[in-house]
Amino acid sequence: QRFATGLTLSADFDLARARSSSTAAVADLNVRSTANLRISQPLLRGFSTDLVIPRLAILRARIASERERGQLEVVIADVVLRTESAYWDVVAALYRHDLEVRSARRAEEQLALTARQIEAGVLPPSDLITAQSTVAQRQLQQVGAEQAVDAAWDRLRAVMNLPREQWARAIVPVERPSFAPSPQSADDALAVALHNRPEPAQLDLDVADAGLGVRQAKNERLPQIDLGVTGTLIGQAETPGASLADLGGADARGWTVMLDLTWTPLGRRTGAALAIQRHQQQIVATRREAALQRIWIEVRDAVRTQAGAARQVAAAARFRELAEDGLELEQRRFLNGTSSNFLIAQRQEELAAAQVAELTALLDHQKATATRLHATGVLLTERGITVAAAR
Helix, strand or coil, rough: EEECCCEEEEEEEEEEEEEECCCCCCCCEEEEEEEEEEEEEEECCCCCCCCCCCCHHHHHHHHHHHHHHHCCCCCCHHHHHHHHHHHHHHHHHHHHHHHHHHHHHHHHHHHHHHHHHHCCCCCCCCCCHHHHHHHHHHHHHHHHHHHHHHHHHHHHHHHHHHHHCCCCCCCCCCCCHHHHHHCCCCHHHHHEEEEECHHHHHHHHHHHHHHHHHHHHHCCCEEEEEEEEEEEEEEEEEHHHHHHHHHHHEEEEEEEEEEECCCCCCCCHEEEHHHHHHHHHHHHHHHHHHHHHHHHHHHHHHHHHHHHHHHHHHHHHHHHHHHHHHHCCCHHHHHHCCHHHHHHHHHHHHHHHHHHEEEEEHHHHHHHHHHHHEECCHHHHHHHCCCCCCC
């Protein structure tokens, strides 16, 4: 058994039976039983007053376990972010499909209105071709939108790793995109990221592990001095029972004290190992600073992207309102005979583009918000996901 101080405790028992045909033997049959208890404590190499050196293997195992737990959080957060992005892509594809359906319906209504006006003699028959072309174009765009929906579904199914038998089922979104601007600055976001993201903690664990490596290399340069004590009980008789009884009486006992010294005066191998560990420690520290710099850049980019997306949402909403007003005005002009099917189709295209732009801006802001939460390390907390500690 090894203890936290590096002390080793061992016990053994031996029972031997010997028969002799020598006439000089005290007895023909001799049974000897021996019990030993040994204690060995390192004093220099393999020992430290803070008990770090004797527990190096345990400490490094804990560091490795914590690091893998942090890596699990990183992987889960990436999966959540990719899932949300694919989800909003499905929302966008379904919305665009709905817009194409409504655009096709409006084109068909405009075609019917044009036919009635041609019958009434208000418009020339040539205007019917323009209206029919618009309907055909809207139907073609609707087919493309249907294919885009299927492709978005497949991407979401792949991210969610759904079983193949469920790929034929449609995925209907239940959450609509919302707009909630965040006034968080880059410096505040960085403070949140350093406190919540698992990567800084992993980097600190790497630094701690490198420090343990240096301490171990320094300790290996010390002489090996082990203090040991052995206690022995001996029992001897002609039968096993009598031998064990003699052993239990502790009449024959002995003590051994040992001081074992092992030392390599030059220490070239251990010196080289210490130099390598120190160099490795410097590399880990440099990697930590570089990783923190990457986190800073990632956080700034996420905050900047979300702020830009918020401004795009406001601009796209204004663009859509103006497009709606333009289409309504053009329709009134058409009824008054001062417009044409070409201009109506053009205004419908502008409205559809404005609606798509508004949705795209809204979804971009939604994705940017998730990216900021991911960059600051609070995405899992915001989504109610907890990674339990290993037991």
